[in-house]
Amino acid sequence: MTDVTIVLGTRPEIIKLSPVIRECERREVDYTLLHTGQHYSDSLDTVFFEQLELPVPDYNLEVGSKSQGKQTGEMMSGIEEKLLEEESDVLVVQGDTNSVLAGAIAASKLDTELAHVEAGLRSFDREMPEETNRVLTDHVGDYLFAPTEQSADHLLSEGIPEERIHVVGNTVVDAVQQNSDLAREKSDVLEELGVERGKYFLLTAHRANNVDDPSRFSSLLSGVSEAAESFEREVIYPIHPRARNTLDGAGIDAPDNIRLIEPQDYLDFLTLQSGTELIFTDSGGVQEEACILGVPCVTLRDSTERPETVEVGGNVLSDIASESIKRGANKMYSKEGNWENPFGDGNTSERILDKICPRSIASLNNKG
Numbered sequence: 001m002t003d004v005t006i007v008l009g010t011r012p013e014i015i016k017l018s019p020v021i022r023e024c025e026r027r028e029v030d031y032t033l034l035h036t037g038q039h040y041s042d043s044l045d046t047v048f049f050e051q052l053e054l055p056v057p058d059y060n061l062e063v064g065s066k067s068q069g070k071q072t073g074e075m076m077s078g079i080e081e082k083l084l085e086e087e088s089d090v091l092v093v094q095g096d097t098n099s100v101l102a103g104a105i106a107a108s109k110l111d112t113e114l115a116h117v118e119a120g121l122r123s124f125d126r127e128m129p130e131e132t133n134r135v136l137t138d139h140v141g142d143y144l145f146a147p148t149e150q151s152a153d154h155l156l157s158e159g160i161p162e163e164r165i166h167v168v169g170n171t172v173v174d175a176v177q178q179n180s181d182l183a184r185e186k187s188d189v190l191e192e193l194g195v196e197r198g199k200y201f202l203l204t205a206h207r208a209n210n211v212d213d214p215s216r217f218s219s220l221l222s223g224v225s226e227a228a229e230s231f232e233r234e235v236i237y238p239i240h241p242r243a244r245n246t247l248d249g250a251g252i253d254a255p256d257n258i259r260l261i262e263p264q265d266y267l268d269f270l271t272l273q274s275g276t277e278l279i280f281t282d283s284g285g286v287q288e289e290a291c292i293l294g295v296p297c298v299t300l301r302d303s304t305e306r307p308e309t310v311e312v313g314g315n316v317l318s319d320i321a322s323e324s325i326k327r328g329a330n331k332m333y334s335k336e337g338n339w340e341n342p343f344g345d346g347n348t349s350e351r352i353l354d355k356i357c358p359r360s361i362a363s364l365n366n367k368g
């Protein structure tokens with residue numbers, strides 16, 4: 001029996017839950033770490049446990065890559081089994097992946113409360129599986145940890161009772177703050193790649209809608225390539241396996257000025273983000289980190305569930321047509337990066353633990 005079960009399954013969940021896990025350790029909270037196995041390649045999984053010095057999960061369901069329903073269903077069944085064994089008071093999930101939805105549904109039907117970290121985000125695009133996951137998870141959650149007032153307003157407008165909603169910031173700020181100094185000390189990725197700080201662009205793209213269809217993916221790459229050419233810049237692209245599969249399957253080569261590299265560990269990727277002049281991405285976490293680090297971002301999507309990044313001036317949306325990407329790059333390239341960080345002060349994981357495990361505050365006080 002443990003007080004808290006933390007479910008995670010993918011790269012961004014490992015990164016964004018790492019401060020919550022550290023806070024559990026600091027407070028000596030009795031917790032269980034349950035990995036669904038949604039991500040399993042070393043470069044999306046083990047490397048983060050090692051680098052962020054996280055404990056090996058107590059359980060790994062090893063569900064792996066499957067269709068949406070099969071993957072979610074197998075994870076739900078595995079999580080239910082472990083929850084029945086552990087009898088935890090609270091189950092914690094983070095974000096919007098299938099692992100999150102599986103954990104949410106399993107907990108909601110048992111005697112375990114559900115805490116959703118990063119609640120209330122909405123892209124209002126139901127074609128994204130992540131939007132379904134967010135909405136359903138929020139509606140069965142007991143503790144909804146909204147990163148901003150705007151995300152809390154979405155929850156209120158959907159009729160969710162106010163007492164379940166807590167505006168606490170986003171744990172991504174905790175993660176960036178906890179690792180930025182380490183990245184500066186330890187990462188020599190720029191030297192290894194032979195790129196000069198402030199003289200390259202960075203790309204990440206992995207959304208199903210952008211990379212699964214080879215012709216759409218090619219248009220996206222051409223657009224980014226043309227935008228970079230007009231600034232005489234090379235683009236560094238740590239490519240997600242999903243996107244790599246499309247290129248390999250269709251026999252497509254990336255344009256010459258886009259350099260494909262393996263997915264990076266967190267310290268190297270933070271270094272690549274803080275050293276670049278401009279980021280092109282369709283990632284949720286990368287939009288946030290670019291905004292926090294003061295690096296201009298062009299988001300290759302028609303909608304974002306992180307509108308705060310656009311509102312403060314750090315991000316612009318673009319469709320995948322070359323002209324739109326070039327327009328976005330021209331708009332963002334010369335931005336100073338001195339916008340306000342809308343995602344909180346880096347103490348989000350403390351606020352979360354105060355709420356889900358109030359007994360642990362006493363343990364901190366005892367330590368003085």
Ligand code: UD1
Pocket residue numbers: 010011012038039040041042044045065066096097098099129130206208240241242245
């Ligand atoms: C998932 C999440 C997405 C999140 C992303 C983080 C859902 C619906 N999607 O997308 O929200 O932004 O993780 O990176 O939950 N693959 C590997 N190795 C792995 C994992 C996947 O090679 O460790 C390949 C497989 O070919 C697999 C494909 O990537 O079919 C997609 O993996 P999947 O977990 O289904 O979705 P992601 O695109 O990673």
Ligand code: UDP
Pocket residue numbers: 011012015204206238262263264265266269270282283284285286289
């Ligand atoms: N990231 C990383 N290495 C990479 C690319 C991304 O460590 O090569 C990190 C990035 O810093 C961010 C997270 O992965 O914290 C974002 O994950 P991803 O883009 O896979 O998912 P999303 O946030 O879109 O759900």
